[in-house]
Amino acid sequence: MMVPVTIITSTRTKPIRAMLEYDFMRSAFAAAAIVALVSGAVGYFLVLRGQTFAGHALAHVGFTGATGAFLLGVAPLWGMVATTMIAGIGMGLMGERLAQRDVAIGIVLALALGIGLLFLHFFATFATQATALLFGNVLAVDTATVWTLLGLGVVCLVALAVISRPLLFASLQPELAEAKGVSLRLYSVLFLAIVALATAECAQIVGVLLVFTLMVGPAASAQRLTSSVGKGLLLSASLALAEAWLGITLAFYTDWPSSFWITALSAGVYLATALPRPSSTLRRQAARR
Amino acid sequence: MIKFQNVSLVLGGRTVLSDVSFEISPTEFVGVLGPNGAGKTTLMRAVLGLIPPAQGSIAILGKPAIRGNPAVGYMPQLRGQMAHLRLSCRDFVAGVVNGYRLGLPVLGKADHAEIDRVLDLVGARSLARRPVAETSGGERQRLLLAQALIGKPRLLLLDEPLISLDPHHQRSVIELVKSVQTELGIGVLLSAHELNPLLGALDRVMYLARGQVALGNVDDVITGPVLSQLYGSEIDVVRLKGRIFVMSGRYDVEHDEHRHDDGAGHHHHQHSHQTHPGDA
Ligand SMILES: Nc1ncnc2c1ncn2[C@@H]1O[C@H](COP(=O)(O)OP(=O)(O)OP(=O)(O)O)[C@@H](O)[C@H]1O
Ligand SMILES: [Mg+2]
Numbered sequence: 001m002m003v004p005v006t007i008i009t010s011t012r013t014k015p016i017r018a019m020l021e022y023d024f025m026r027s028a029f030a031a032a033a034i035v036a037l038v039s040g041a042v043g044y045f046l047v048l049r050g051q052t053f054a055g056h057a058l059a060h061v062g063f064t065g066a067t068g069a070f071l072l073g074v075a076p077l078w079g080m081v082a083t084t085m086i087a088g089i090g091m092g093l094m095g096e097r098l099a100q101r102d103v104a105i106g107i108v109l110a111l112a113l114g115i116g117l118l119f120l121h122f123f124a125t126f127a128t129q130a131t132a133l134l135f136g137n138v139l140a141v142d143t144a145t146v147w148t149l150l151g152l153g154v155v156c157l158v159a160l161a162v163i164s165r166p167l168l169f170a171s172l173q174p175e176l177a178e179a180k181g182v183s184l185r186l187y188s189v190l191f192l193a194i195v196a197l198a199t200a201e202c203a204q205i206v207g208v209l210l211v212f213t214l215m216v217g218p219a220a221s222a223q224r225l226t227s228s229v230g231k232g233l234l235l236s237a238s239l240a241l242a243e244a245w246l247g248i249t250l251a252f253y254t255d256w257p258s259s260f261w262i263t264a265l266s267a268g269v270y271l272a273t274a275l276p277r278p279s280s281t282l283r284r285q286a287a288r289r
Numbered sequence: 290m291i292k293f294q295n296v297s298l299v300l301g302g303r304t305v306l307s308d309v310s311f312e313i314s315p316t317e318f319v320g321v322l323g324p325n326g327a328g329k330t331t332l333m334r335a336v337l338g339l340i341p342p343a344q345g346s347i348a349i350l351g352k353p354a355i356r357g358n359p360a361v362g363y364m365p366q367l368r369g370q371m372a373h374l375r376l377s378c379r380d381f382v383a384g385v386v387n388g389y390r391l392g393l394p395v396l397g398k399a400d401h402a403e404i405d406r407v408l409d410l411v412g413a414r415s416l417a418r419r420p421v422a423e424t425s426g427g428e429r430q431r432l433l434l435a436q437a438l439i440g441k442p443r444l445l446l447l448d449e450p451l452i453s454l455d456p457h458h459q460r461s462v463i464e465l466v467k468s469v470q471t472e473l474g475i476g477v478l479l480s481a482h483e484l485n486p487l488l489g490a491l492d493r494v495m496y497l498a499r500g501q502v503a504l505g506n507v508d509d510v511i512t513g514p515v516l517s518q519l520y521g522s523e524i525d526v527v528r529l530k531g532r533i534f535v536m537s538g539r540y541d542v543e544h545d546e547h548r549h550d551d552g553a554g555h556h557h558h559q560h561s562h563q564t565h566p567g568d569a
Contacts, residue, residue: 179338
């Protein structure tokens with residue numbers, strides 16, 4: 001799946017219709033759409049729960065899995081899915097105890113990248129693979145991978161939809177949820193397993209180092225733009241989709257990496273939402289009195 | 290309503306309550322007092338069925354205490370990260386409605402009516418559209434009370450609802466709880482670190498210390514002899530202009546506890562001088 005493609009260089013003047021004539025571009029748009037919708041929805045809960053760091057951590061662990069899979073001759077996506085799932089469930093089981101261990105997590109993350117590097121060292125096309133894994137290469141996604149991403153994406157979204165109500169309760173008011181019979185640990189484990197899957201998917205588009213850009217950026221922007229859960233979820237998924245598609249389009253016309261454009265758009269949107277909006281602040285202050 | 294029979298509660302090998310028995314009737318307003326670590330939170334969690342008694346039995350409305358009892362509403366002492374929550378106050382309260390059920394958090398007509406009802410009860414209807422992060426401490430307390438009232442509980446457990454409030458807001462929260470309690474005819478167990486703000490609202494007071502419980506009318510429980518026995522040291526009770534001060538030697542016991550109280554973590558404490566006699 002992570003096959004380097006020959007980049008077409010004379011695309012600058014071509015119209016959008018021409019862009020979609022290439023198979024790899026159609027695959028890229030399809031893969032990006034699936035991943036963006038999953039990342040936007042899962043990321044919304046990740047931001048709501050203040051667990052964004054978990055997404056970052058799982059991606060790093062996924063790198064080890066992907067490189068290990070290279071060595072074993074398995075598709076890296078599956079190596080990544082396996083390791084992120086194990087790590088996600090483990091993090092969920094450890095629960096609160098893990099939350100206070102920044103140093104331990106940081107060291108484990110560094111180790112995960114280090115081991116991944118070692119695995120890559122044994123592999124011939126070292127640099128290409130490393131770059132694709134770390135920073136993503138959506139233009140290299142083939143049709144078979146798109147179908148795999150779709151299957152995993154559907155699993156992710158269905159699972160999230162099934163647990164979303166108790167998950168929201170447990171995220172907003174854990175102690176009360178526990179008293180009402182919601183098992184905090186169960187939902188923590190289930191949710192992190194979903195995050196693990198989403199992370200593995202997301203890494204196919206933007207790479208393990210940039211998972212934040214699709215999982216957290218759009219969700220955080222959405223939560224600044226609307227205070228309703230339903231609208232927030234939709235907006236988060238829409239922003240992720242728009243940023244991913246626009247990023248790929250810009251990459252096509254500029255020959256700059258798509259991951260760069262996606263991170264730029266994600267950061268740009270977040271900064272725009274984070275800027276103080278004098279009009280609305282004044283309105284709120286007026287409403288308060 | 291609540292019946293403890295020879296109950297011992299043990300947490301991580303530490304006995305928090307030992308061999309305690311008491312009974313609380315259905316429409317009573319009981320204030321739960323005691324120093325940090327006395328077991329106020331533990332007692333409430335036991336009533337919720339979250340901590341099974343190591344010994345004895347706990348009955349709620351005639352049935353053993355179990356998790357998820359819809360008849361019990363709860364305002365926890367630890368309250369998540371409200372300070373950074375961008376959700377609207379209405380969605381914050383709505384998250385509790387049938388929150389234990391699987392599926393999408395889609396609300397029906399009856400659910401919306403229930404949310405309106407509790408928001409009206411606590412006078413927070415006007416907050417509904419504002420983000421939680423932009424509300425004041427007192428407004429957040431109203432939202433938490435609204436959450437506790439979801440599902441029409443017959444018993445409310447409020448764990449330190451006065452924390453981080455100034456005297457004025459303490460009074461308004463107590464008045465609010467009292468009016469909700471009388472309007473709905475429900476029982477209330479409210480823990481606090483100071484007795485004075487509660488005096489007008491209380492039916493009875495429960496004092497916890499050293500694993501023991503004293504429950505009764507304020508005049509019977511908050512006395513030198515009873516508290517001295519409970520604390521195991523010399524305690525004086527001074528009554529002044531309708532207010533009560535519990536003193537150990539030269540120190541005001543309640544104030545001393547107060548200063549060490551960090552139960553709310555990031556909340557600010559603006560109340561360290563508030564009950565000096567005379568600044569009512
Ligand atoms: N998970 C736990 N494991 C072991 N001991 C615990 C645990 N939680 C609380 N305790 C201990 O149980 C005792 C009672 O704690 P609890 O939280 O009920 O006190 P509290 O009266 O609510 O205090 P505060 O006024 O500080 O809220 C304390 O001594 C505390 O250290
Ligand atoms: Mg407590």
